[in-house]
Structures are given as C-alpha cells and as structure tokens.
Amino acid sequence: MSDFLLEVSGLTRTFGEVRAVDEVSFTLAKAGSLGIVGESGSGKTTTARIIVGLERAEGGVVRVHGEEQSAGGRGRAARLARARRIQMVFQDPYLSLDPRTSVQDVLRETLKLHFPDIDHASRIRELLDRVGLGTRAAEARPRELSGGQRQRVAIARAIAVEPAILVLDEAVAALDVSVQAQILNLLADIREQTGIGYLFITHDLGVVRCVTDDVIVMRRGRIVEAGRTADVLTSPQHPYTQLLLASVPRPGWDPKAIGQARRALADAAEGRPAKAG
Numbered sequence: 001m002s003d004f005l006l007e008v009s010g011l012t013r014t015f016g017e018v019r020a021v022d023e024v025s026f027t028l029a030k031a032g033s034l035g036i037v038g039e040s041g042s043g044k045t046t047t048a049r050i051i052v053g054l055e056r057a058e059g060g061v062v063r064v065h066g067e068e069q070s071a072g073g074r075g076r077a078a079r080l081a082r083a084r085r086i087q088m089v090f091q092d093p094y095l096s097l098d099p100r101t102s103v104q105d106v107l108r109e110t111l112k113l114h115f116p117d118i119d120h121a122s123r124i125r126e127l128l129d130r131v132g133l134g135t136r137a138a139e140a141r142p143r144e145l146s147g148g149q150r151q152r153v154a155i156a157r158a159i160a161v162e163p164a165i166l167v168l169d170e171a172v173a174a175l176d177v178s179v180q181a182q183i184l185n186l187l188a189d190i191r192e193q194t195g196i197g198y199l200f201i202t203h204d205l206g207v208v209r210c211v212t213d214d215v216i217v218m219r220r221g222r223i224v225e226a227g228r229t230a231d232v233l234t235s236p237q238h239p240y241t242q243l244l245l246a247s248v249p250r251p252g253w254d255p256k257a258i259g260q261a262r263r264a265l266a267d268a269a270e271g272r273p274a275k276a277g
C-alpha cells in the first residue's frame with residue numbers, strides 16, 4: 001500500500017483558452033494537512049473538484065491509498081465508494097443543507113446511505129458531541145443555527161462517512177474570526193483523533209499557518225512553490241508567494257506597503273507589468 005493518502009499527478013483542465021489547472025502534482029501524507037493557496041482564479045477550486053470527482057480532468061491521475069480514482073465511475077456504487085474515501089466541506093453550508101431538514105435528519109440520511117445497519121440514533125449523538133453541538137441542536141433546522149453551528153453540521157455530516165480525506169474549500173472564509181478559530185481548533189482535534197487527512201483550499205494565509213503542515217502555492221493553474229508551511233511562510237522563494245505574504249495585514253505593518261503589494265498582486269493576476277515603487 002502507498003505511503004500516501006492522496007497522490008495527484010499531472011492534473012490538467014482547460015476551459016476554452018484558460019488553463020485552469022496545468023500539470024498539478026502533489027501528495028498528502030497519512031493524517032497530513034496540506035494547504036492550497038493562491039489568489040482568486042488560480043485554479044484551487046477546480047483542482048479540488050477534480051479530486052472529489054465533481055469535475056473531469058483532461059489529463060493526470062488521482063490516487064487514494066495508491067488506488068487510481070476512475071473518473072468514469074458515475075454509477076451509484078462508484079459514487080458511494082468515492083464518497084467513502086473523500087468528503088468535501090464548502091464555504092457556505094447553508095447552500096448544501098436542505099432548509100427543511102433537521103440536523104439529526106441530515107446526519108441520519110448520510111448514515112442510512114453509507115451504514116444502513118448501524119444504530120443511527122447513538123451515532124448521531126456521538127457525531128453531534130464530536131463537533132461540539134449538543135443534542136438540543138438535533139431538532140434544529142439550518143436557519144435556526146448560526147454560521148459556525150451550520151459549519152459544524154457540515155463537518156459532522158462529512159465525518160459521518162468516515163472518509164480518508166476531507167477537502168475543505170474556503171470552509172471558514174464566511175465566519176467571524178473568533179468562530180473561525182473555534183472551527184479550526186475542532187478540525188485539528190478531529191485530525192488528531194481520527195487520522196483523517198485534510199486538503200485546505202484557501203486564500204487566507206492565516207488559516208494555512210494555523211492548520212497545515214505543508215502548502216502549495218498556485219498561480220494561473222500552476223504550482224509556483226511547495227514546501228513545509230513554516231518554511232514557505234517564513235522564507236518564501238517565489239516572488240508571487242512573497243507578494244501574497246506581503247498583502248496580508250499584520251500588526252505593525254505599514255498599510256501603504258500592504259496596499260502596494262495588493263496592487264502588484266492585482267497587476268500580476270491581470271498579466272500587467274509590475275510598476276516600480
């Protein structure tokens with residue numbers, strides 16, 4: 001069996017003239033956490049969608065536990081098998097949770113699909129407890145919950161399937177900073193206890209710093225830098241990574257310098273030549 005949970009090799013996807021994903025390769029270690037960062041349009045989401053099977057690649061291979069994921073398997077059994085390996089949590093759980101379905105019914109539906117024979121009531125209690133939602137939340141509908149609570153439900157639903165890998169696409173981007181921290185702590189606990197591997201798609205370098213071991217930096221569909229998160233964030237080698245880091249406000253930083261870095265990033269994204277100063 002492979003030493004890696006996930007191996008992505010030579011992924012390529014174009015939309016018309018745009019090479020959204022261009023020869024992207026990386027690995028995720030067992031129980032590892034990998035960040036994919038880059039500005040809007042750099043190809044992060046398309047990469048994630050290919051990995052979970054929501055998007056087709058024109059080239060390249062995705063392996064989970066060394067086993068190639070067939071893009072062709074569209075049947076129910078193939079979809080269920082893929083879901084058992086990889087689950088995804090999106091930015092806005094409101095869109096992926098049915099407004100009429102209570103929290104416990106959301107979890108029950110998922111459990112029925114994947115584990116028809118287990119005692120669902122006790123597993124639902126366990127899952128709610130695992131994500132820090134009391135049994136009182138069990139009866140609630142999504143609109144009765146806060147953004148952070150809804151994201152906890154989305155995480156409970158994803159881990160209910162006991163996947164090997166969780167792909168989190170801007171999963172805390174819509175939350176207040178203090179709620180973000182709670183959710184990131186929860187995810188760190190879950191990783192420690194279950195050995196699940198994370199793929200964090202984010203534009204937020206603070207999130208990457210908090211919860212990933214390794215990071216890849218994408219720009220216009222390509223990986224421009226990859227390495228241990230601590231190394232990349234403290235001594236970025238690629239000018240684009242340096243710009244990304246310079247555009248993040250930190251205590252004591254000159255707002256003018258941040259503004260300049262942001263303008264340079266915008267120029268780089270549009271393909272304009274960098275301005276001096």
Ligand SMILES: Nc1ncnc2c1ncn2[C@@H]1O[C@H](COP(=O)(O)OP(=O)(O)OP(=O)(O)O)[C@@H](O)[C@H]1O
Binds near residue numbers: 020038042046047203
């Ligand atoms: N279904 C599609 N049809 C046409 N173009 C697409 C499609 N999906 C993505 N693209 C294009 O591919 C490129 C990469 O998009 P992608 O969403 O993967 O980037 P991203 O880094 O995740 O950005 P964001 O953070 O804004 O989601 C962009 O130029 C985007 O416009």
